[in-house]
Amino acid sequence: MTRTDLQRAEPKPTGVLSGGSPRVAALFLTPALLLVVVFLVYPTAYSLVRSFFDARGTEFVGVDNYVTAFTDDRTLVALRNTVIWVLVAPSLVTTIGLVLAVLTERIRWATAFRLVMFMPLAISLVASGIIFRLVYEEDPDRGVVNAVLVSVHDAFAPAAPYAGARPREGGGLVAGPDGDLVSAAPVGPRDAVGLAITGFDPADLPPRAAPAVLPEPGEGLRGLVWLDVGGTPDRTGEVDAGERGMPGVPVEVLDGDRVVATTTTGDDGRFTVPDLTDGRYTVRLPSATFAQPFRGLTWLGPVLVTPVVISAWLWIMSGFAMTLIAAGLASIPRDALEAARVDGATEWQVFRRVTVPLLSPVLLVVFVTLVINVLKVFDLVFVIAPGSVQEEANVLALQVWQVAFGAGGGDQGLGSALAVLLFLLVLPAMVFNIRRFRGDRP
């Protein structure tokens, strides 16, 4: 602002330099030019040249590297993710920043609040990445998000009594499609079946559990659900001394898909279903009894990993957007807002019709800056995504590094080609920003 005022105040600086010698001008320009050439122009040009050579840098390969870039699955995934990032992240952050800036404008401790919001920006991206890696950890004992999910879930749905138990191989049961345990072979109305369970600590059985004894065939379908663990001798699929029945297990008898009878096992794990008509039945133990405890979501799995990394970036950048927008907000003419209010506009209308349009230059600059920032996002993805989903979370900037330096040496030809692509993507945003800055001047 000050500079514009000065320029306006003084006469145009024509003729000031024209009298001086071009040599003096060159003298003053050379150091700056040299720096620009050495540190910016040369590396850019060299990358461009390098992208037409092979991995060793000795053989000219034309556009081969670019063809590889657009046919390689990994790069295409990286490109897709970069597009997702550009479409989603900057607009979200700008919106959140705008809302926060407007909301904090009139509260008493605005500065303190903004300071807190701004703090994540002071943490390095790698450190933030490590924090979010832990936040989204799958194990609810470590990851806070899953810890919350599990607490909420368990408050409404109690844990299964025999969580984690599974059928013993060759023990009369198999895992059904929905996690139910079903009898391996059809049973008749006067059979006696043994259904062996494993994967559960005998010490965790309810105290009332009585020793398991296989029922004799007789009236009705009889069966035994027992924990086939820790007996002597410890044979699998057979009832041994020391093995106990599993009390309180719901049992369903199915004729085809239709449930014809339900019962529950007794303290010794036995159950009897009388009065079945002749036929072949399936015994089913519903999955709810054995379901693994709920452990939250696989945040860092292939599906959710990109949203997760974007959320970490939101946390970091929202404060930045808020601060810039708040600064813009402060320079909006108060009288425009007052006039709107006097004319009877609601707060929403003021925000929608006056504040946002007046702020739009600032919003645009913030947005474009964020786009550039998003295109170079690298460390967050590298740190947050575990190696097993790095491919799914990959972005262009990370791919450049991995191709060029990642796997011990790597292919700097292809890496340069990708870097050139990235450069082309950033270019429009940069041109736009430069134009804007120029346009600000009279």
Add this chain to the structure above:
Amino acid sequence: MRSWRCIGGLVAAFLAAAGCAGPAPAPARPGPLSGQTIEVLAVWSDEEQAAFERVLDVFEQRTGATVTYVSGGDEVPTVLATRLAGGSPPDVAGVAQPALVRTLARAGSLVPLDPETEAVIDAQFAPVWKELGTVDGTLYGFVFKAANKSTIWYDAEQLGPGFVPPRTWDEFVETLRKLSDTGDTPLSIGGADGWTLTDWFENVYLQTAGGEMYDRLARHEIPWTDPSVRAALQVLGQVFRPEYLPGGISSALQTEFTESVVDVFGEDPQASIVFEADFVAGVIAESTSARVGVDARVFPFPRIGPVSSVVSGGDTLIALTDEPGTRALMRFLATSEAASIWAAAGGFISPNREVELGQYPDDSTRQIAAELVGAETLRFDMSDLMPSAFGATRGDGFWRAMQDYLADPSRIDEILAELEAEATAAYARGDS
């Protein structure tokens, strides 16, 4: 295979590239090489660096030479390539990939070992190790620090005094099943790092298919769709089961190597058995309060085939300059005397068979070292023998395929077909 020292290496690489690493030259000492300076660039950092510098100190005292050490961590190949391109290579380098030694030797960047050093290696190393350092008939280097990747670690406290380490694969599977019967999840796998999974595969493949097939697969002379690969994966599938892994498959895929060790030996154990090389001891010492050899014990990778097999890794020392100091240092480092210094410091295993087992600090390390020098079949880590774009890239190639297999074993054919396509492309490019 070395991602765990990645970050440190990265920093070191930037420092080295910027030319600001390395201490100021020390005053010259008296000795035959007085006034000479020798620079060593190697993968070892932190405690490993400290131990190696102790070895170098002995050399300095004896010869009067000044040896500076630069740690390159994971980035040694990049740093080395940059230094070579810049015309100022270090005198001696320690690299983790035999493939890199081959590439450098063929590019003429290496100096062959002199006859005296070769004589030391002939006398003190098994022939298989000499072969590893030989490119096209010329001996260029030797493995100084070896890793025995055929070891399985267990927490003796959790498993109790009655635990008998399984010797065969079937016993191993039975052990896991028994432990999981009572609802335990015994096996910790660091599946977020692909290299732990490829190490699993390599151990099984070496035993089920044999050393010759192993070599051919490493050179990609047989395709990944070969029935032997499929068979080995299916054997591996007997232990890669959700009921054996804490938190199931998806947790295993998010667990890094270090974490997988802490999950067994840490304060809040999730499992009781973890597989990886002897460098697990380093993680145990650094991140847990368990004692190696007391709480943390090892047994050799269970036998599947008839002969004892060991998959090893290791850092190879190579010479890049033809100076008297370089030659003297290489000769010294090849001897059992040099290896014994580091052996006593711990976290180190030497392939040099003259190193007394008594030098190692604890029983577990002694056992691992004895297995390594006594193995009937010994092969180098396959992923380190491959083009690194295929064999050692995070989230791609070999690493990725093993993660995919762990995630969903039913996709085995699809995974192997994909792997074969990637291998064909990577070997055709033929980088190191």
